Amino acid sequence: QVQLVESGGGLVQAGGSLRLSCAASGRTFSSYAMGWFRQAPGKEREFVAAIRGSGGSTYYADSVKGRFTISRDNAKNTVYLQMNSLKPEDTAVFYCAASAGAYASANLRAYKYWGQGTQVTVSS
Numbered sequence: 648q649v650q651l652v653e654s655g656g657g658l659v660q661a662g663g664s665l666r667l668s669c670a671a672s673g674r675t676f677s678s679y680a681m682g683w684f685r686q687a688p689g690k691e692r693e694f695v696a697a698i699r700g701s702g703g704s705t706y707y708a709d710s711v712k713g714r715f716t717i718s719r720d721n722a723k724n725t726v727y728l729q730m731n732s733l734k735p736e737d738t739a740v741f742y743c744a745a746s747a748g749a750y751a752s753a754n755l756r757a758y759k760y761w762g763q764g765t766q767v768t769v770s771s
Contacts, residue, residue, distance in 0.1 A: 648672075648673070648760075649671055649672060649673045649676075649679065649745045649759075649760040650671070650672040650673075650760070651669055651670070651671050651672075651743050651744070651745060651760055651761065651762035652669065652670050652762055652763070653667060653668065653669045653741065653742065653743050653762045653763065653764060653765040654667070654668050654669075654670075654765060655667040655668050655765060656741060656765030656766045656767045657766075657767070657768070658768045658769075658770065659733055659767075659768070659769055659770070660769070660770050661733060661734055661735055661769055661770065661771050662732060662733065663733050663769070664729070664730060664731045664732075664733065665730050665733065665767060666727060666728070666729050666730070667683070667727065667728040667730070667741055667743075667765060667767075668725055668726075668727055669681070669683075669725065669726045669727075669728075669743030669762055670723075670724060670725050671724045671725070671726070671745060672724070673724070676721055676724040677700050677701065677721040678700050678748075678749055679700055679745040679746055679747075679748075679749065679760075680697060680698065680699050680700050680745075680746035680748060680749055680750055680751040680752065680757075681697065681698050681700075681717075681719060681726040681743060681744070681745055681746070681751075682694065682695075682696065682697040682698075682743070682744045682745075682746065682751065682752070682753075682758055683695040683696045683697070683717060683726075683728045683741060683742070683743055683744075684741070684742045684743075684744060684755060684758075685737075685739035685740065685741045685742065685767075686739055686740050686742070686764075687736075687738060687739040687740075690739075692742070692755060693708065694708050694753040694754075694755065695707070695708055695711055695715065695728070695741070696708065696711065696715055696716075696717035696728060697717065697746075697751035697752060697753060698717045698718070698719055698726065698751055699749060699750060699751045700748075700749035700750075701749070702718070702719045702721065704751060705717050705718075705751070706751050706753060708753070710736075711730075711737075714730065714731050714732045714733075715728060715729065715730050715731070716728070716729040716731075717729075726743060728741070728743075730767070733767075733769045734769060735769045735770065735771045736769075737767060737769050738767060738768050738769050739766075739767060740764040740765065740766050740767075741764060741765050741766075741767050742761055742762055742763075742764045743761075743762045744758035744759075744760060744761045744762070745758060745759060745760040745761075746758050746759065747759040
């Protein structure tokens with residue numbers, strides 16, 4: 648069982664930055680690929696970024712490529728999402744998730760454990 652707790656959300660103006668953190672419980676954190684997803688009001692949850700268990704490979708949705716950076720610190724059992732050049736359309740609840748395996752995926756169904764989410768609001 649893995650428990651995930653996100654933090655770092657908030658209100659920011661367009662063009663600003665936020666860094667989300669996701670702290671995971673458990674002693675096998677490096678064996679899980681981690682992902683960030685988001686869900687805007689009235690929309691389905693969508694993939695944002697993912698990182699392999701080792702941290703060696705990262706993947707991004709086209710909408711955030713070049714603006715967001717996913718990283719992880721396996722010694723701290725934490726995954727991060729650095730978000731720069733934020734836009735109003737980035738407003739959503741952001742969730743971190745742990746995959747059942749070490750290979751990162753953009754598929755929501757590949758993730759077994761989910762955090763409770765953190766709200767990100769970007770004002771224009």
